[in-house]
Amino acid sequence: MTAEEQRLHDDRDKKQNWRLWGPYLTERQWGTVREDYSPHGNAWEYVSHDAARSKAYRWGEEGIGGISDDKQHVCFSLALWNTKDPILKERLFGLTGNEGNHGEDCKEHYYYLDSTPSHSYMKMLYKYPQEAFPYNQLVDENRRRGKLDPEYELLDTGIFNDNRYFDVFIEYAKADTNDLLIKITVHNRGNEKATVHVLPQIWFRNTWAWGYDAYKPEMIRDEEDVIQIHHKELGTYYLAGEGEPGVLFCENETNVKRLYNVDGTGLYKDGINDYVVNGQRNAVSTQHKGTKGAFHYELSVPAGNSQSVSLRLSGKYHVDPFKDFERVLKQRVSEADSFYGSVQNGIADADKRDIQRQAIAGMLWSKQFFYYNVAEWLKGDPAQPAPPEQRLNGRNHEWKHLNNSDIISMPDKWEYPWYAAWDLAFHTLPIAMVDPEFAKHQLILLTKEWYMHPNGQLPAYEWALGDVNPPVHAWATWRVYKMDEKLQGGKGDRKFLEEVFHKLLLNFTWWVNRKDNNGNNIFQGGFLGMDNIGVFDRSAKLPTGGYIEQSDGTSWMAMFTLNLLRISLELSKENPTYQSLATKFFEHFLYIAGAMTNEKIDLWDEEDEFFYDVLRTPDGERTVMRVHSMVGLIPMFAVEVLDQELFDSMPEFTERAIWFLENRPDLANLISRWTEKGKGARHLLSLLRGHRMKRLLKRMLDETEFLSGYGIRALSRYHLDHPYVLRTGGTEFKVKYTPGESDTSLFGGNSNWRGPIWFPVNFLLIESLQRFHHYYGDDFKVEHPTGSGNMKTLKQIADDLSERLISIFRKDANGRRPVHGDFEKLQTDPHFRDYIPFFEYFHGDSGRGVGATHQTGWTGLVAKLIQPRRKKTQ
Template sequence: MTEEQQRQQAAREGKADWHRFGPYVSDRQWGTVREDYSADSQPWTYTTHDMARSYAYRWGEEAIGGICDNQQLLCLAPAFWNGQDAILKERLFGLSGPEGNHGEDVKELYYYLDNTPTHSYMRMLYKYPQHAFPYDWLVQENARRGRYKPEFELSDTCIFREDRYFDIFLEYAKAGPDDLLLQITVHNHGAQEAPLHVLSQLWFRNTWAWGTAAYQPRLSAPAKGSIVVEHSSLPGLQLYYEQPEGLEAELLFCDNETNARRLYGATNSTAFCKDGINDYLLHGQAAAINPARQGTKAAVHYQLTVPPGESRVVRVRLAAAGLAEPFADFAAILNQRKAEADAYYLALQTGIDSPDARNVQRQALAGMLWSKQFYYYDVAEWLRGDPALPPPPASRWQSRNHTWPHLNNADIISMPDKWEYPWYAAWDLAFHCIPLAQVDVDFAKNQLQLLCRDWYMHPNGQLPAYEWKLEDVNPPVHAWATWRVYKMEKKQRGQADTAFLEGIFHRLLLNFTWWVNRKDRDNRNVFEGGFLGLDNIGVFDRSAPLPTGGHIEQADGTAWVAMFALNMMRIALELARTNPVYQDLASKFFEHFLYIAHAMTNMADQRIDMWDDEDGFYYDVLNAPATGRFPLRIRSMVGLIPLCAVEVLDMDTLQDVPRFVHRLNWFLDHRPELAALVSRWQEPGKGQSHLLSLLRGHRMKLLLRRMLDEAEFLSEYGIRALSRYHLEHPFVFQREEGVNAVVDYEPGESTTSLFGGNSNWRGPIWLPMNFLLIESLQRFYHYYGPDFKVEYPTGSGRYCTLLEISQALTQRLTNLFLRNADGQRPCFGQDRQLQTDPHFRDYLLFHEYFHGDTGCGLGASHQTGWTGLIAKLLQPRQQD
């Protein structure tokens, strides 16, 4: 057992709270729904990047590479000033949704390089230009560009030309649970010496200004060498700062309070507002900082001059009071934690021979661990407003999320992307838990349990989607993730946590009931569900009323619920091993699955199926008053999702559940029209197993013929979200006289404004859907075995087993990140600096999705959340 694993065990057993402090500070808090108190529900304009330095947040904090405790009472993070910028670099800059020509987007270069599960060692890199940061240029050029042009990125400004930038490495190490070391190493890559102001900022989240709590903590510096932390929940802490020869530290204090004069022309509650350090340092306003050296925000300020090609180091330590020589063992502790992190990943990556692959996986997992965030949102309190502030407008009670007053979140949660998506999303979180379980299965289990708590789940059984619209509908993959994490823990630890499985199962019974009662409009086992996460994949916004009237019978919505039913059946069968009562529930979910399978292939009197045998594909069906029912013939991921509804039951499982088997045999004997839909239930497969699937062998081969065709879905780097067929053959729907809605193949950024235009399901490659398809092929192989082969790629004349195809798809996906024979990483696209510069080429970004033809990374640049699944795909399969 490595040292890091021993710390994990100590935390699990309650012996040491190694998780009390971590990277739980958001990359962005401005522009979030939580901070929006507007009358018109416009988060992007209620708090902006320009306001952020002066605005005291209500619900959370933001920083560059910041850490805090697990209730975010105290935060520590660096800040920088290159002597050229108009504002102190305390936070990452990016465009709001309306500002970006493809939606919101961070315009910085930063990388999460290393992290351990207990955050005993963490490392990230921030690239800071030596020229003035081009804030205005980025805003103006992206505003000028339309949706048919690519985003204008920081690297496009040529600000890194001639290497006029700093590489700033942040390293955190823990000497103990409450003893944290921060080392900031600044490298000057330019040809001339360059000045840089480096600040280590310490501040309290503002918990006192809202009229809900009177207690106010304090930071002070009664003596040289440290800042004293006075907080009733964090007793005895001090921030020690180093005073190396020739480098004088300056202490700056202000208050984490809004500068109401600057923002609103109103009276301030303090003379030393949140932006006081910024105003003192950049504008020489001595009155902006507290001469008494006390407040709720403080900074240790160093002014460096870094020679060309050299580096400088700044160190601080947050630890218990009374350390006589806080920096005597600093280097030894930092080096030890780094070595322990190396040992931990060496053990984890057994079987991965390629150094490049190990680097990719380690950075993917680092991004997963860095993307934890303290997420605080009490909807009832948010709707009411705060006693110390003017009440919100009456319209607020009918605004965003007003039907979720029970939701009260204050937890450490895995974020999709702490800048672009600094809020959890139900289906994102389920995917996050798979790579997270590789390194911290306890945290993965905690995440799955959180969304099922009473203060998260709606009383009607719905899971919260995301803060922009809690009532929206995400694909029901929670049961799938629960089962996967359960099996991963059983493999890792040699024992099963059935209490975890049983607890979530009971909560998901409520969620399944919600789906059946709310999303099956005509009680025919045909489900809608809204947009289901696949934002702009269709001709309509499926989460809004249709312009045609009527509704869409969704192939993906119905398949998702079929998959949900099979997942619940499988969990019930596992629980039935020790409690026979679950056999009846397993039977119930088996029957649900059959009724859904029947509905997908027999749309009764209208004779219009979701399945089209001539095309060999599933389509959504539009049910409109004026036109009746007809299929929307769009070859998209919607039609591939039925592949994911598959389960294989082997004889070892079935022999333990005789009542379940008896009920199944009775049901199939007495419902022959349903039994015919099950893929050869009566015919045992490889190893005496039985298959439950929406697709029999014939249909599966037809569907795979489309999916594995390089002229359609199969890209060099995975499965596209939309068939390339629509490049030459767009789908056109006449919405009204002279007005058409069109779906065509878009391999890169979206050209539609639907859902803000910041994501695109009309052609690019998405990791989570590819991951599900790969797993489904593996399950099909478990039943069919090596004798069942499919042409791969379509038209090649080469036939492969389903296992071989799953492995080939895995290789295509991992090739997105790995260097090819030319030394290029496809995810970097045509960016020469990223591809060849030694200070860029081995630092990875994990994008939201990837260009359907070139593999270039697109969308949110730090979507380690579900793109972190690449860490699982890189792991040898036998270790699962």
């Protein structure tokens, strides 16, 4: 057992709280829904990047490479000043949804390089220009550009030309659960000596200004120039800085004069900024105390050299805090290497190992303390002005029960600094590779009564808690359960499985009662994460009236049903009463399968041999929307293979299943070769009979349609030259293949399902092919790619798709990584080329990264695709 594994065991068994401190600060609190108290929900405008340095936040804190305790009482992060910027670099900069020509867009270069699950060791890199940061230039140029223009990036400004920048590495190592070593190393990549001010900052989240608790914690400088931190709940901590830095203090209070032109006296949140940048000596405390403090280092770094700053944040007072600093730091680095050496055992390719480790690091760094009490947020705080009355009937007003205050996995801590239910489900798989306890905790969390709506709906995300995400929670629960079972030597966590299963029964009932318009087992889920893939915004009322019978919504529900069937059968092994629930889901799956092929509905188009959505208008008109999209491939996700021995051990379930199949032959015929046992005496449950699956695969594996060199496109390339057009009510609606950024302002403007490669659906397609192969075996072969004449097993196709997805990040024969696109500096510079950004999605033709730059969340699934190459058995 490695040292890191021992820490995880001790934390699980509550012997030591190794998770007390972690990377729980967000990268962006400004522009979030929680901090928005505007009348009409204008979150991006209510707190801007410019206002952020002066406004005390209500619900959370932000910072570059920051950490906090698990309730975010005390926060630590890094601030920098290159002597040219108009403000301290305390937070990452980016464009709001209204400023970017393709929506919100972070304009920084930063990388999460390493982390153990307990955060005993973490490493991050931030690239800081030596010239004035081009804030206005980025805003003005992107605002000038249209949807058809490329985004204007930080590299485009020339700010990194001649390597005039600092590489700032931030490392954390835990000497104990409450004893953190911090090392900041600044490399001057330029050709001339350059000065940088390094300001490690520590502060209290403001909990005293809202009218609930007047207690105000305090930090002071002692006679040894150590910052003493006193908090009634967290206790006393000491922050020591190596050398003889200056020590500065202000208050984490809103600067009402700057923001609102209201006269006020005292010290404010932006005091350290005003002191360092503007020389305002009265902006910081003369008494060396406050609620926000910083050490002030001024480093003059020679060209091509580096300098380091060391700090120690500890719950213990150390007479000589840096005596064993380097030894402990090196030990934690070595332990991290040992841990990942165990995780990656058998992966020979060094580039793949590096990609996987950075992907997992991004997952672990993207944890965040998420605090949101909707009832308090709606009504406002006693010590603050009352919010506008419109809020009471505005965003999230139907979720007054929701009260979140936990460490949660985020999709991206800058662009999506809030949890998303279906994103989080995908996060748990790569997380479970290294930390199954945290993965299980996340899945349980969203089903708790202070998250889940009383009606059974899971909260979608902060921007609209009531929106509808694909029901993938049961799938993730089963996958994490099986991964954990394998890691625990065959012992599954039945308590976890049972607890989530019971809550998912409520969620399933919500879907059946709320999203089946006519009670005929055809579902109209709404958004389902894919609105830009289709003709209409499915979260809004249709311009035609009526509703859409969704191929994807119905297929997601079929998948959900099979997931619950599989879980109930597993629980039946120890409690036979679950067999009756297994029977219920077995029959419900057949009802959904029957509905999809019902002649009055029939989402399968026999002429095109593809699944389509169907538009139903109020006058009864039925319109098949012939869009070649991921919507038509999602029926492949609903597949389960059951071994004969399972039926032999479940007499009640087996008896009822046989009776149902004999008495409903119309439905029995829909299950591919049910009476014919496949490889190893297995039975297949699927929406697709063999013929239909082959027809779907023919289109999916066609390089002129869905198959890209980098995975499966969300929309067929066929629609590049053949856009789908629907004319109704005097209006024309069009769907055209766009492989990269969105060319439309529809559906939010920055969302693009119209061609790019998305990891979550690609991952589910790969898993589905693996399950189909588990049933059919090696004798079942399909042409891959279509038209090539090469016949491949379904497993070989799944393996090939995995390699295509991985290749987005890998060096090709010329040493170039597709993810970096055409930026030559990213491709060739030794200080850029091997740092991997895990984008939200990827260009459907080139593999270039598109969308949010750090959505490691679901793109982190690449870590799960990278597996040891196993020897072939004879």
